[in-house]
Amino acid sequence: MTAALELKGISKVFGGTRALWDVDLDVEQGEVLALLGENGCGKSTLVKVLAGVHEPEPGGFLAVDGRPVDLPIPTGAASGLGLSFVHQDLGLAGPLTVVENLVGSSLATVARSGRRISWRREVRDASRMLLSYGVGVDPRAVVNDLSPVDQALVAIARAADQLRQFREQTGAASSVLILDEPTVFLPEQEVEFLFDLIREVVASGSSVVFISHDLAAVRAIADRVTVLRDGRVAATTRMSDVSDDEIVELIVGSASAAALDEATAPNDLLDQAAGDVRTSVRVTGLTGGRVHGLDLEVATGEVVGLAGLMGSGVEDVPYLLFGARPSAGGRLEIDAATVDLGRHSPAAAVALGIALIPADRRRDAIAPAVSVAENMMLLVARRFSRGGRLRLGDLRDTADARAESLDVRPRRTSVPIGTLSGGNAQKVVLAKWLEIEPRLLVLHEPTQGVDVAARAEIYRVIQRATTSGMSVIWVSSDFDELATVCHRVVVVSDGRTAGVVDRSRMSPEAISTGVYAAARATTESSLSTAEKVPQ
Amino acid sequence: MTSAPTETRQTSSPSPGQSGASPASHRSVGRYAEQAALPLAWLALVVVFSIMSPDRFLSTGNVSSILGSQSILFMLALAALIPSMVGDIDLSLGATGALAAIVVAVLNVQHGVPVGIACLVAVVVGAACGAANALFVVLLKTEPFIITLGTGTFFTGLVFWLAQSTTIVGVSGQLADWTYLHQFLNVPVQFYYCLLIMLVVWYVARFTPIGMRALFVGQSREVAVLSGIKATRVRVGGFVIAGTIASLAGVLYVGTTGSAGPSSVDSYLLPAYAAVFLGATSIQPGRFNALGTGMAVLFLATGVAGLQLLGAQDFAQQLFYGAALVVAVTVSRLVRRPATR
Numbered sequence: 102m103t104a105a106l107e108l109k110g111i112s113k114v115f116g117g118t119r120a121l122w123d124v125d126l127d128v129e130q131g132e133v134l135a136l137l138g139e140n141g142c143g144k145s146t147l148v149k150v151l152a153g154v155h156e157p158e159p160g161g162f163l164a165v166d167g168r169p170v171d172l173p174i175p176t177g178a179a180s181g182l183g184l185s186f187v188h189q190d191l192g193l194a195g196p197l198t199v200v201e202n203l204v205g206s207s208l209a210t211v212a213r214s215g216r217r218i219s220w221r222r223e224v225r226d227a228s229r230m231l232l233s234y235g236v237g238v239d240p241r242a243v244v245n246d247l248s249p250v251d252q253a254l255v256a257i258a259r260a261a262d263q264l265r266q267f268r269e270q271t272g273a274a275s276s277v278l279i280l281d282e283p284t285v286f287l288p289e290q291e292v293e294f295l296f297d298l299i300r301e302v303v304a305s306g307s308s309v310v311f312i313s314h315d316l317a318a319v320r321a322i323a324d325r326v327t328v329l330r331d332g333r334v335a336a337t338t339r340m341s342d343v344s345d346d347e348i349v350e351l352i353v354g355s356a357s358a359a360a361l362d363e364a365t366a367p368n369d370l371l372d373q374a375a376g377d378v379r380t381s382v383r384v385t386g387l388t389g390g391r392v393h394g395l396d397l398e399v400a401t402g403e404v405v406g407l408a409g410l411m412g413s414g415v416e417d418v419p420y421l422l423f424g425a426r427p428s429a430g431g432r433l434e435i436d437a438a439t440v441d442l443g444r445h446s447p448a449a450a451v452a453l454g455i456a457l458i459p460a461d462r463r464r465d466a467i468a469p470a471v472s473v474a475e476n477m478m479l480l481v482a483r484r485f486s487r488g489g490r491l492r493l494g495d496l497r498d499t500a501d502a503r504a505e506s507l508d509v510r511p512r513r514t515s516v517p518i519g520t521l522s523g524g525n526a527q528k529v530v531l532a533k534w535l536e537i538e539p540r541l542l543v544l545h546e547p548t549q550g551v552d553v554a555a556r557a558e559i560y561r562v563i564q565r566a567t568t569s570g571m572s573v574i575w576v577s578s579d580f581d582e583l584a585t586v587c588h589r590v591v592v593v594s595d596g597r598t599a600g601v602v603d604r605s606r607m608s609p610e611a612i613s614t615g616v617y618a619a620a621r622a623t624t625e626s627s628l629s630t631a632e633k634v635p636q
Numbered sequence: 637m638t639s640a641p642t643e644t645r646q647t648s649s650p651s652p653g654q655s656g657a658s659p660a661s662h663r664s665v666g667r668y669a670e671q672a673a674l675p676l677a678w679l680a681l682v683v684v685f686s687i688m689s690p691d692r693f694l695s696t697g698n699v700s701s702i703l704g705s706q707s708i709l710f711m712l713a714l715a716a717l718i719p720s721m722v723g724d725i726d727l728s729l730g731a732t733g734a735l736a737a738i739v740v741a742v743l744n745v746q747h748g749v750p751v752g753i754a755c756l757v758a759v760v761v762g763a764a765c766g767a768a769n770a771l772f773v774v775l776l777k778t779e780p781f782i783i784t785l786g787t788g789t790f791f792t793g794l795v796f797w798l799a800q801s802t803t804i805v806g807v808s809g810q811l812a813d814w815t816y817l818h819q820f821l822n823v824p825v826q827f828y829y830c831l832l833i834m835l836v837v838w839y840v841a842r843f844t845p846i847g848m849r850a851l852f853v854g855q856s857r858e859v860a861v862l863s864g865i866k867a868t869r870v871r872v873g874g875f876v877i878a879g880t881i882a883s884l885a886g887v888l889y890v891g892t893t894g895s896a897g898p899s900s901v902d903s904y905l906l907p908a909y910a911a912v913f914l915g916a917t918s919i920q921p922g923r924f925n926a927l928g929t930g931m932a933v934l935f936l937a938t939g940v941a942g943l944q945l946l947g948a949q950d951f952a953q954q955l956f957y958g959a960a961l962v963v964a965v966t967v968s969r970l971v972r973r974p975a976t977r
Contacts, residue, residue: 425862451864459862468856470922478850479863482845491843533863 103167105130105308106184111161113146120146121157122333130275133299133309135323135340137316137352139613141579143332144312148281151579152179152186166275183276185264189285191256193244199255200227200240206259234258234301237461250291253283254298261302268306269445278302279310284318285412296322314410316345316621328352345621353613382572387431387571389440390417395431397574401611402561404573406578408612410620414596416460419545419576423450424455435540451480455536460546464522465531470520473509474500476518476554477533503532508558531559535566542566543574548582560586580609580616594619653876673967674918685942692945696822704816704824706937708733708888711830712724712904713880713911713929714837720912720924721841722874724773724780728788729882729908731974732765733901734795736886740803740811741896751808759883763793766879770872796898803897807890815891826888831930833881838926844872850874854924886889907957914964922968936960 103329106128111122121143128134149155150278151163153174163170165182174182193202200223227240236254244252257280264276280299284292292315299309299322313319319326320340327334328351343351382399391414399405409415420426422433424445433441435453450457459465463557467476477500478485485496500514507528509521518526527547534542542563548556567573577583583590584607592600592615599619602611685693712733719726736758743754771785773780815826841847852860853870860867863891882901889900914935915928936957943952 201736423862447861448864448866457862464856465858468852468859471851471855475848475851479848479865482848487844489844491845491848493843 103130103274104164105132105166106277107162107164108147109162111147111150112158113143113150113155113165114158120332121150122331123331124332124334126327126337128277128308128310129325130308131303131306132324133303133311133322135318135319135326136310136312136329137314137326137348138329138335139352139580142329142352144329146332147329148279148312150174151184151279153177165277166273180263180267183264183267183273184279185260185272185276187253187256187260187283188280189282189283191251191252193256195245196243198241198243199231199247200224202255203227203230203240203259206263216625230262231255231258234261234298234305236298248291248296250287253287253295257283257295257298257302261298261305261307264307265305270309272634276307277310278307279312281312282314282321282411283311284313284315285410292318294351303488314412314617314620317616319348320345330354349614349617349621352617353610355547357501381436381570382574383434384422385432385434386442387418387421387428387433387441388596389421389428389430390414390426392417392421392597395593395596396598397591399572399574401570401572402567403589404567404575404587406583406612407574407576407591407593408583408588408590408616409599410616411578413593413616413620415576415593416545417594419459419543419574421445422541422543422574423447423455425457425459429558431479451537454537454540456537456539456542458527458530458534458542458544458547460549462526462530462550463519467518467526470517472515473504473518473521473529474514477503477514477529477537480533481536501546503536504529507562522552522555523550524552524559527551528555528558528562531562535562538569539571541572541574543576545576546578547575548577548579581614583612584609590615591618592616595623599623654825670917670921671919674914674931674935678931678938681935681938681942683881685938685945689942690943693942696870698941698945700819700822700824702934702937702941703827704819705892705941706933707815707824707826707830708885708892709904709911709937710827710930710933711833711885711888712882712908713915713933714830714833714926715878715885716905716908716912717837717924717926717929718878718881718917719780719871719874720916721854721917722850722871722971723857724871724874726766726769726780726784726875726878727905728765728784728791730771730905731788731791731795731880732762732879732882733886733889733904734896734899735765736762736800736883736888737889737896737900738795738798738804738886738891740887741807742798744807745804751811755811755887758887759880762879762881762883763876764879765882766876767872767960769879770875774868774871775874792902799896799898803895805895807894807895807896811887811891812894815888820963826891829884829888833884834926834930841926846870851923906961910957910961910964911936914960915967916968917964932964 104127106126108124108126111121112119124143124147126147136144136147146155150157153176156173161172163172165184170182170519179186193203197205200220203217204223213630218223224240231238233238236258238247238251238255244255255479257278260278264278267273268276299311303309311319311323323340325337325339326343326348327337328348330352379401380398381401384395384397387395387397391412393414395414395418397405407415407418417426421428421431421442424442424447428445430443433440433442433445435455438453440449440453451544463469474497478496482491482496485492497514501512504512504514509525509528512552518529521529546561551559563573575583575587587607588604590602590607591598591610592602594616599622600615602615712729715729716726739758739761740754742752743749743757744751765787769784770781772778772787773850792904810949816824818825820828849860849865850870852863853863853867857867885904886901909928911932914932915929915930916922916924918931919925919928939956939960940953943956
């Protein structure tokens with residue numbers, strides 16, 4: 102039997118870094134292949150090579166349904182080869198109805214040659230198509246009114262139906278549906294509906310590549326698994342031949358697997374701070390977004406990392422603590438002050454000495470058209486005013502001095518900050534917040550798009566600020582970074598504290614092991630409760 | 637996730653060292669050219685009109701008329717500037733000014749209210765119009781463009797109602813004394829009122845902490861909010877101040893014409909925005925700023941006065957204003973691009 106999809110020797114280099122090394126992958130007809138790996142292992146790059154977004158290095162081989170395909174795939178040509186993708190964002194127009202979305206996407210592939218659209222017929226066809234995959238959604242419903250799981254089901258059914266039409270029109274024996282992290286933002290209990298749909302898709306004659314962080318989900322649905330680590334295939338095996346622990350070992354590397362049990366001991370952080378270090382920040386019951394009752398303590402001068410998979414809620418924590426997103430509840434104690442997080446605001450956070458360096462620098466942290474000096478001194482403008490008059494000379498001089506000490510290039514602080522490189526702009530953002538001498542600095546992916554030299558400078562400056570008592574909460578998906586800068590890393594899963602990696606066991610592997618183990622434990626417990634509910 | 641950091645790095649400038657000397661110095665030469673473009677264009681207008689109409693264009697009377705006659709436009713442009721600076725737009729300002737004008741006329745002529753008190757009431761009405769816009773746009777989070785189009789139409793409705801669709805004439809000459817008739821250095825005093833407000837706006841925007849906060853609210857609202865700035869307060873203030881200044885434009889209109897009717901200040905809305913956008917290409921290119929707006933008003937007033945001297949008909953004024961707005965917006969788009977790249 103020919104393979105539905107066959108990849109051989111695919112490599113991809115970005116600048117100096119190699120994202121994929123000689124990757125081989127094959128998908129058999131009518132199977133679900135899971136593709137697993139950490140952030141940055143090369144999964145997304147591989148998907149983008151298949152979608153025609155990235156051009157692979159010469160020398161690779163690709164065959165779909167036994168027919169060799171020239172690489173690179175031209176942008177937009179993947180659907181004509183029998184490949185269909187559903188990404189995390191689903192690609193549905195939220196304000197439109199389901200049937201409008203279905204008709205809209207078919208306009209691109211099916212020639213309708215100016216015929217009047219009969220909405221009655223379209224609704225009937227859409228309803229029949231959805232039901233054939235077991236999806237009981239009303240085609241006249243507006244997508245935004247659907248639950249997240251129903252939205253995912255519609256998107257997947259749409260992709261599967263396009264593949265069915267492709268097979269009917271071309272007579273191809275197989276086609277491949279690629280699901281890129283479809284379960285991340287779904288409630289654990291509802292993932293089961295997605296599995297039913299995937300089984301329907303396979304039964305209808307397509308193969309499925311299922312990309313996920315979620316081990317329990319993979320266990321439930323996949324026939325085989327391919328694990329990528331650092332851009333290479335670590336292993337390909339049948340699911341029945343491998344245990345969950347062995348998969349985690351393949352994902353994170355064998356050296357760290359030994360640390361697995363230790364790293365998951367939950368909540369030993371509460372007595373951590375006892376001793377001679379003083380607790381300066383205490384968060385209790387933080388709730389909002391995907392965070393459900395997170396507790397956290399940070400000592401004076403301590404750098405605490407927060408690590409978790411996508412969808413774990415960890416990426417919401419900085420904005421909830423700063424009051425930038427509405428929080429449903431929780432309490433923040435900082436030194437003597439207590440804040441009800443349900444009624445928090447950025448202005449209140451700044452007044453309490455909380456600083457936030459957000460992940461989306463260009464949107465949230467810098468005003469690109471405004472000068473470096475003004476961006477840097479925004480928070481302390483009042484310090485430069487005498488009798489209501491801003492002394493711009495003093496402001497510039499102070500900004501120049503800070504730029505000098507942080508090695509911001511170019512030194513001229515009168516240029517718009519938008520002309521600086523990512524690393525230099527981030528140094529300015531850091532300088533801006535350190536100017537108020539914050540008691541708590543919250544960072545979200547602070548070194549994304551930052552070059553190596555600037556990164557080292559940023560680490561150094563933050564480290565120096567902690568010696569004068571500043572506490573730090575550092576949220577990052579870069580576990581190497583967390584292991585380098587943190588005294589302690591707290592693992593977050595399902596919006597709660599799920600474990601801790603302390604200084605003595607600190608390593609990137611220990612953090613990823615902890616993160617995967619916690620995610621697995623969460624999923625298993627919720628899947629088992631979900632099974633109990635219907636009875 | 638693999639490629640995300642790489643892509644981010646690609647979009648930002650390649651190496652920190654490179655963005656140093658050469659591009660910056662090129663840009664500063666370009667910057668001077670940008671800053672000087674509008675004053676140079678104005679000088680060119682003056683030269684051209686002086687050559688074409690040598691005895692009349694540069695006469696004292698004409699310079700005085702250029703500066704004095706366009707004070708209503710100047711005042712309304714300053715009103716339109718304020719919301720623009722904080723990232724909003726207010727299209728109801730012309731109607732707000734017209735409402736203020738009719739309030740002065742109705743109170744003074746039909747009810748015998750002293751003209752000073754009538755003007756105070758008109759200013760309060762203007763502030764209230766601004767507050768109404770702020771309520772819908774800022775507090776109820778709607779789109780300023782379409783909402784102020786709606787409130788503006790509503791205010792115009794109020795104007796017609798109060799005016800009973802006729803022009804009310806015979807406003808106390810005291811008002812004309814204090815706006816149009818009194819002159820200083822051969823220029824009506826109302827020009828100096830506008831000049832004063834322009835300088836105050838310039839000073840506050842440039843040299844005070846509140847101005848710096850407003851700058852960030854206008855340039856990058858998310859950044860302002862995440863820096864603890866109460867952006868809501870700044871924007872509400874912007875609408876209220878704009879309504880207040882627009883009502884002063886209405887007062888100047890009544891002073892200049894001695895009357896108010898169904899249509900008055902509202903016809904100045906488009907040239908006012910032309911001045912605001914044209915001003916953003918000058919003095920501080922890429923930013924809405926008061927000195928630039930003043931310069932732009934001078935440019936527009938000179939152009940219109942010159943065309944009238946040359947015997948151009950009324951439509952020439954519309955052609956000139958319309959073309960200026962289109963050019964201004966296009967140029968400010970081109971000016972902004974390098975900075976926000």
